[in-house]
Amino acid sequence: MSEYKYLSGFGSHFSSEDERCPNSLPIGQNSPQICPYKLYAEQLSGSAFTAPRTENQRTWLYRRLPSAVHQPFKPFVGAKYFTQNWNEQPPNPNQLRWKPFDLPTERKKPVDFVQGLHTVCGAGDPRVRHGLAIHVYLCNVSMENSAFYNSDGDFLIVPQQGVLDITTELGKMTVAPNEICVIPQGIRFAVGVDSVSRGYILEVYDGHFCLPDLGPIGANGLANPRDFQTPVAWFNDKQVEDFNVISKYQGGLFVAKQNHTVFDVVAWHGNYVPFKYDLNKFMVINSVSFDHCDPSIFTVLTCPSLRPGTAIADFVIFPPRWSVQEHTFRPPYYHRNCMSEFMGLILGRYEAKEDGFAAGGATLHSMMTPHGPDVKCFDGASKAKLVPERIAEGTQAFMFETSLSLAVTKWGEETCQKLDAEYYECWQSLKDNFTIQ
Ligand SMILES: O=C(O)Cc1cc(O)ccc1O
Ligand SMILES: [Fe+2]
Numbered sequence: 001m002s003e004y005k006y007l008s009g010f011g012s013h014f015s016s017e018d019e020r021c022p023n024s025l026p027i028g029q030n031s032p033q034i035c036p037y038k039l040y041a042e043q044l045s046g047s048a049f050t051a052p053r054t055e056n057q058r059t060w061l062y063r064r065l066p067s068a069v070h071q072p073f074k075p076f077v078g079a080k081y082f083t084q085n086w087n088e089q090p091p092n093p094n095q096l097r098w099k100p101f102d103l104p105t106e107r108k109k110p111v112d113f114v115q116g117l118h119t120v121c122g123a124g125d126p127r128v129r130h131g132l133a134i135h136v137y138l139c140n141v142s143m144e145n146s147a148f149y150n151s152d153g154d155f156l157i158v159p160q161q162g163v164l165d166i167t168t169e170l171g172k173m174t175v176a177p178n179e180i181c182v183i184p185q186g187i188r189f190a191v192g193v194d195s196v197s198r199g200y201i202l203e204v205y206d207g208h209f210c211l212p213d214l215g216p217i218g219a220n221g222l223a224n225p226r227d228f229q230t231p232v233a234w235f236n237d238k239q240v241e242d243f244n245v246i247s248k249y250q251g252g253l254f255v256a257k258q259n260h261t262v263f264d265v266v267a268w269h270g271n272y273v274p275f276k277y278d279l280n281k282f283m284v285i286n287s288v289s290f291d292h293c294d295p296s297i298f299t300v301l302t303c304p305s306l307r308p309g310t311a312i313a314d315f316v317i318f319p320p321r322w323s324v325q326e327h328t329f330r331p332p333y334y335h336r337n338c339m340s341e342f343m344g345l346i347l348g349r350y351e352a353k354e355d356g357f358a359a360g361g362a363t364l365h366s367m368m369t370p371h372g373p374d375v376k377c378f379d380g381a382s383k384a385k386l387v388p389e390r391i392a393e394g395t396q397a398f399m400f401e402t403s404l405s406l407a408v409t410k411w412g413e414e415t416c417q418k419l420d421a422e423y424y425e426c427w428q429s430l431k432d433n434f435t436i437q
Contacts, residue, residue, distance in 0.1 A: 030060050061265045079116075084252075101138055157181050168188065185208075320390065325386070
């Protein structure tokens with residue numbers, strides 16, 4: 001796969017021109033009477049026109065044809081398990097664990113990224129711009145002469161297996177396991193794959209992802225802004241006669257035909273952009289004295305709600321790090337949370353679960369559902385010699401933590417056949433060790 005160029009920074013106001021077309025970006029104004037190279041100017045707004053400056057996001061695209069040039073949308077029937085119906089199943093407050101979701105390994109049955117979208121759980125309604133969905137993608141071929149865009153919200157994509165080669169209207173990026181990317185609402189993209197691929201998607205209907213505040217940490221740390229990478233302008237110069245644009249709109253999928261590609265943007269400028277981030281670059285903060293910090297210290301990106309400090313969803317990782325706390329039970333504590341916790345595993349093993357939670361699988365600990373270390377982890381960590389220790393080496397677990405209460409889909413609970421009915425057993429042999437001297 002090719003090495004692409006990127007622009008670095010988070011939330012920056014970027015400018016980019018395809019290198020084949022110098023001076024294609026208008027200077028000093030957005031809508032010249034005639035644009036350079038006779039391109040069309042098109043604004044893509046990612047926030048209300050009147051949003052405060054700190055939240056205002058838009059990008060100006062200079063393209064060969066406006067996006068409006070397409071045939072009417074018709075229902076798209078290619079993604080059977082992509083849903084926004086949260087009433088398929090009765091509520092299930094149990095601790096849930098999924099074995100790795102099945103990959104479409106049969107070559108004779110090609111499945112591309114859009115066809116391979118499977119919804120696991122979610123809440124809310126894109127019509128009122130409030131809620132989220134968690135999907136997995138399971139695919140084995142590249143999207144051809146088609147592009148997808150989400151009218152309902154942003155996609156945060158977490159590849160677990162297979163490198164994604166993503167073409168967006170703003171340019172190209174590769175996203176490998178242990179990297180993530182965000183494709184904001186409305187931006188068209190096509191996913192290429194080089195092998196059978198699996199990953200997780202957090203879709204948020206409210207607002208956009210931003211970096212968490214750092215408070216007393218200071219001006220640096222966690223995910224540093226300069227490590228975020230945005231594609232440079234690139235357009236497809238090949239003639240395309242037959243192109244499908246697939247839109248997710250109000251929870252449904254629709255397809256429109258057009259006789260030109262959506263990847264015809266020669267130059268663009270703005271701050272409403274797709275980006276990627278390498279999780280290896282995360283600067284980990286933790287306790288160097290005692291006790292286990294709350295996992296919010298590992299927040300890479302957050303989608304804030306209007307309630308201070310309470311996220312619609314946080315994207316949290318559990319990266320390799322030193323563990324040095326004294327007189328402390330070092331693994332995650334037992335707890336019940338007013339937030340819902342969906343976890344996935346990109347590589348390796350998760351520290352709180354010695355067995356059963358495998359890469360490509362998932363867990364869901366719903367609102368107030370008790371959980372924590374399994375027996376093996378508890379016993380080991382209670383006896384461990386508390387020397388400085390590297391933990392989670394070669395591992396990357398992550399969590400989508402949300403203030404919403406998630407419903408599991410029929411695919412998630414039944415059709416995928418990956419729910420591990422024995423999960424609850426991992427706590428059953430914990431002993432009552434209470435002693436009165
Ligand atoms: O449940 C989990 O494994 C996630 C988690 C990790 C941690 O370090 C503290 C709290 C928490 O919910
Ligand atoms: Fe938890």
